[in-house]
Every structure is written in structure tokens, then in C-alpha cells.
Amino acid sequence: MTSNRRTETEHEEVSALIPWYVNETIVERDRQRLDAHVDVCVSCRDDLAAQQRLCEAMESQPALDYMPVASLRRLHARLDAMQADAASSSPPAGPPVTSPMPWRGWMAASIAAMAVAVALLAADRWVQFASRRGQSDYSTVTNSVPRPPGEVIRAVFSPAITLVELQTMLDEAQLRIVSGPTEAGVYSLGSNAALPVSASLALLRQHSTVRFAEGTSPEPGSGNSR
Amino acid sequence: MILPAKNSPKERDSALLAAIAAGDRRALEELYLSYHRRLARFLSRFTPRYENIEEIINDTFMVVWQNAKEFRNASQVSTWIIGIAYRTALKSFRRQKNHTVASLEDYPEQTVDPTFAAEVNDWLKHGLSRLPIEQRLTLELAYHMGHSLEEIAAITDCPVGTVKARMFHAREKLRQYLPALSGVSADLPVRIG
Secondary structure (H helix, E strand, O other), X not given: OOHHHXXXXXXXXXXXXXXHHHOOOOOHHHHHHHXXXXXXXXXXXXXXXXXXXXXXXXXXXOOOOOOXXXXXXXXXXXXXXXXXXXXXXXXXXXXXXXXXXXXXXXHHHHXXXXXXXXXXXXXXXXXXXHHHHOOOOOOOOOOOOOOOOOEEEEEEEOOOOXXXXXXXXXXXXXXXXXXXXXXXXXXXXXXOOOOOHHHHHHHHOOOOOEEEEXXXXXXXXXXXXX | OOOOOOOOXXXXXXXXXXXXXXXXHHHHHHHHHHHHHHHHHHHOOOOOOHHHHHHHHHHHHHHHHHHHHHOOOOOOHHHHHHHHHHHHHHHHHHHOHHHOOXXXXXXXXXXXXXXXXXXXXXXXXXXXXOOOHHHHHHHHHHHOOOOOHHHHHHHHOOOHHHHHHHHHHHHHXXXXXXXXXXXXXXOOOOOOO
8 A cells, every 4th residue: 555545545534533523522542543634634624624613503503492291291192092002902011012922912812802702792692682572472460462351350379279269269259260271370350240350359369379469450449469 | 210319311311211111101201301302402403393303202202112121231321212213303304395305406596695693504504404314414413412423323223434424425515515614715705696
């Protein structure tokens, strides 16, 4: 390498360090090297002066200061939203970390998907059940199934009652069987007309073998079940 | 999180980052407040809109929050944070049309006399705005933020040679655009056009 070539290389290397000489972060060895070079290199000396002016001009430019509080609040809101998302989709909280077991995330997702499927199935069943409630395929003792002719009372008796006891009771209450018993054990009773329905009901309800007795025709004072 | 006053800024930053890695939001808040002014001043040299500045700073601290555990003390915490801000800003500026690199022909002729102190800021802004964003960021990191060559290499994730080259080209262009800064014409009033 010739002397000129060496000088040119030195010039390029030292010239490249001028900005860090200017901002005073250059290492000591390079600072001494640059000091020695600018003593003999007019170009680098001029460049050093120009860069010092540029640095001073940039440093002296007015800078705006901003209040960070509102920005910080918005950062917190973003973190809250991120953590809420994370909590709804996977267990980890705090700074997200690389999971050593990535399958856990998939398992959590699968469990969540299954839970959603079960919930949807249950909801569907409930809707079906609720829709059937309005059109029940069973009947209560008092619901509005067609009334047999002459029926004024529906009654359910104890399974242990004998036919003699039943007949004695009906005679006493001036009632007769017009229909039944149904599969549910319901009797439709007609009145012999000598006694008001309310009085017949009152007589029936005195017996312990009467489980249920209700008038089927609207009549003031009636309607109390046993 | 309250740290003992005897801690140096570097130790304080390291302790805060360790707390952030453990999920401490108060530590994040403390670190945010200690860096906000520096970053906002730096970024305000590239964009006048605070919403852009805030977006870059907050994006930076989202990354800090998410990656605090990955920090291995290979560099200073400040270098790491400013490096994240640098990359975030670079992406943001590249997205913004008003930060696309313009050619000399895109600008009007210089009409500002740099010998008047009141006009120096506009004149300097004019010259800096002509630099490619990577060159300008490098220049600002050195002259405005005061970072060393090695720190800028770490912040920009580039070899030292690349940092030197960017700075060299920035200086050459500024010498061309801002002749008053050169030693030769410093005393000459420049009014062109």
C-alpha cells in the first residue's frame, strides 16, 4: 500500500467518525486519532466545523413537550382490551409469554368450542320444550278437555276406596258418576239436582278418601280443591 | 413500583423492565413516563401531529409489555426501547405519504436566507426533510439524541459500517442543500430564487 493510498484510507476512516466526535461519544483512541488527522487535513477540519454547527442547530431547535397522562391512559385501555381478549380466549394473564406447551392453547380452544356447542344444544332443547309447553300432550284434572254431558264435578279418590264406600259417599252428596275413571283416576260426577254443586263439593271434601274435588261449572263459592 | 433513589438510570430501567416482565403495570407506567418526553421530542422532528407521535410511543410500549421477558441484557434497556421506537416509527413514516422521500426537483428553490437566526429552523427543517428517512433518523439519533456509533448500530439493527455510510450520505446531501453549514460558505448569505 502506497503512502498516498494509506493517507486516503485514513482520511475516509477518520472522516466517518466526525459525527461521534461532535456528539462526544467517540472512544478515546478514535478521538486522539481524529485530533491528529484534522491537524493536517483541511477538508476534515472544515467538515468538523460544519458538523458542529449542524449539531448545535439541531440541538437548539425548539421542541414541543406533550403531557403524557392522556396518552398513558389510552395505553392502559389498549392493555386492558388485550388482556380481556386473552382472558376470554386463553388462561394466561399479564405480559403474554411464549408457551412452552402450545397444545394448551388448542386444548383450551377445543374445550371452549365444546362448551359453546353444549350450550347451543341445551338452548335448542329448551326452545323445543318451551314451544311444547303451550300445546301440552297431557291433561290436568281441571284443564279444558271436553266435558261429558251433565258433569258438574271432577274428583279423584284414594285408590284404597271400595266401591261401596264410593257409592255411599256419592249418594250422600247427591252425585252420580257420568264418566270415568280416566287413566289418571279422574271421575266426572253429575248432580242429582237436589243439592247445589257447592254443597255436594263440601260433602265430598269431608271424606279423607277424596284426594281432589273441583267444580267444573262456574259457580260462586265453588272451586276450592281439597 | 418504587425504586431506591441510589439506583442509576440504567439499573432503574433494568429493574423496571424485570418488573414489567412479571406483569407489573405500575412499572410499565413508570418506564413510560420516564421515556415519553425523550421519544416525543425525537418523533416530533419527523411529524407535527401528536396523534402520530402518541401512536408510535404507545405501539412501542405495547411491544415492551409483550416482549419484556425476551430482553436478555445484550444492550441497555434504553437502546432496546429506542430501537423498538425506531422500527415502529420507520414503519409509520413509510406508511404516511407525506414522509415519502422526495427528490430535489419536488422542492421549490431555496428562498430562505440562513444568515438570519429567526429563519434557521425553517431552513434546517427544509434541508433535513430532503433526506431519505433512514439517513435522517441516523442523523437525528446522533445529533439530537446523542447516541454513539455502536448504540445507533444496535438501535437500527444494522452493522456499524451501514450506520457510517448512512451518516456519510446524509452529511454529503446536507452539504449540498445547506451550503451555509459548510466551512467554505458559512459567512455568505444565501438567497437563491
